[in-house]
Amino acid sequence: CRAVNAIDASNLRTQRNSSAAMADVAKLAGDMKKAKIDTSKITVADDDDVLPCAANSPEEAEALAAMIEALPSDFRRSQALPSESLMLKCLRGRKYDVPRAAETLQSLLKLKSELEMGDPKHREQLLYDLGSGKVTNPGSKDEVGRSLIWLRLRNHDKSKSGPQDMGRAVATVMLNACEDVDTQRMGIVLLNDLSGIQLKNIHPPTAKFILGEVLPTLPIRLQRFVLYNPPWFVANVLLPIVTVFMSAKVKSRLHICKTREELHAAINPSMLPEELGGTQPFDLESWAAKVSK
Numbered sequence: 001c002r003a004v005n006a007i008d009a010s011n012l013r014t015q016r017n018s019s020a021a022m023a024d025v026a027k028l029a030g031d032m033k034k035a036k037i038d039t040s041k042i043t044v045a046d047d048d049d050v051l052p053c054a055a056n057s058p059e060e061a062e063a064l065a066a067m068i069e070a071l072p073s074d075f076r077r078s079q080a081l082p083s084e085s086l087m088l089k090c091l092r093g094r095k096y097d098v099p100r101a102a103e104t105l106q107s108l109l110k111l112k113s114e115l116e117m118g119d120p121k122h123r124e125q126l127l128y129d130l131g132s133g134k135v136t137n138p139g140s141k142d143e144v145g146r147s148l149i150w151l152r153l154r155n156h157d158k159s160k161s162g163p164q165d166m167g168r169a170v171a172t173v174m175l176n177a178c179e180d181v182d183t184q185r186m187g188i189v190l191l192n193d194l195s196g197i198q199l200k201n202i203h204p205p206t207a208k209f210i211l212g213e214v215l216p217t218l219p220i221r222l223q224r225f226v227l228y229n230p231p232w233f234v235a236n237v238l239l240p241i242v243t244v245f246m247s248a249k250v251k252s253r254l255h256i257c258k259t260r261e262e263l264h265a266a267i268n269p270s271m272l273p274e275e276l277g278g279t280q281p282f283d284l285e286s287w288a289a290k291v292s293k
Contacts, residue, residue: 024199025233032241035204040247041216043094045146045187045223052096055181063096064088070102082109089175092184093219104219111217115168122168123292129161129169130288137177137291138282140271145182146223148189148271148280149174154196156203163209170210174218176291187221189267193276195229202238226255228263228276 053059064087068076081087087105094100116122130136134155140148156166178184215222230239235256243251257263260277272278 025237028199028202028204028233029237029241031204032207032238035208037204037208037242037245038212039215039245039250042211042247042250043216043221044247044249044253045221047223049095049186049221051092051185055092055185060088060091060096063098064091066098067091067101067105070098071106075106089178089184090219092181093178093187093221095221101219104217107217108219111171111214115164115171117168117171122165125161125165126168126172127288127292129165130173130292131285132156133284135166135169135173136282136284136287137173138271138273138280138287140278140280141180141182142189142268142271145180145186146189147177147180147183148191148267149177150273151190151192153192153194153201154198156201156206158201158203158206161206163203163206166206167209167214170214171218172291174220178218178220184219187223189224189226189271190222191226191228191267191272193228194231194234197231197234199233222250222253224255224266225250225253226257226263226266228257230256230258 053063064084067087067090068081071081082105086108087101090105090108091098091101094104112118132155134152136150136152138148138150142148161169174188177188227234227239239256243254246254255266257266263272263276269278271280273280273282
């Protein structure tokens with residue numbers, strides 16, 4: 001009788017835990033619906049992108065001059081022009097579309113100001129966020145020069161990092177990746193490694209801020225968006241909600257990989273760190289210290 005009672009008690013606890021977990025999933029799903037995460041402004045790269053001029057060519061110099069002229073006169077009067085390297089990031093990232101590049105530059109400067117990027121008071125927080133490994137740029141590129149951005153949101157603690165903190169980290173990492181000219185011109189591959197992620201790691205306001213405001217403002221183009229090893233509550237509950245609000249172009253770049261073999265088919269193993277069965281060397285501590293300076 002005691003054994004039976006113990007089994008019954010164990011089963012009851014399991015049922016209660018399962019019911020509590022389902023309630024938590026339902027609450028998160030409701031929060032995601034309310035957030036209405038909009039990806040329509042994210043710039044997407046085409047597979048057959050052909051740019052109108054080469055980097056550092058006379059034609060590019062002409063486009064840069066036209067971009068500066070396209071900036072509003074009050075903008076040019078109110079502040080010194082940013083560095084040429086930053087303007088080129090915007091020009092190349094928008095495929096030499098001069099009006100869009102000028103608009104991106106202004107939006108980017110506004111975002112950097114709002115996030116207080118470069119302010120020493122945020123360095124400790126930034127070092128923590130980068131050191132957690134939740135958003136990294138291992139330094140690998142595909143055959144045409146697209147950099148890999150590697151997310152591991154299982155390392156995100158929403159009690160220690162708010163939307164602004166995460167936005168600052170994402171912007172820092174992606175702008176660092178854009179120091180590479182090929183990446184400026186050809187875009188990025190975004191790998192969201194969902195291994196081990198839990199409900200506590202997901203914060204809808206942060207997701208909305210990153211996907212709706214930060215990514216659209218950065219001078220990057222998304223060529224592939226790979227979701228690797230999503231747990232059941234992501235694949236079957238959250239993802240169907242998010243894709244409802246996902247633009248058709250972003251959705252066309254979405255690859256869901258459930259196995260290591262599928263991941264290696266979507267992303268060449270030479271781009272992936274050893275943790276994912278790849279050959280790209282990556283030292284998180286030294287990388288974080290370098291990027292956070």
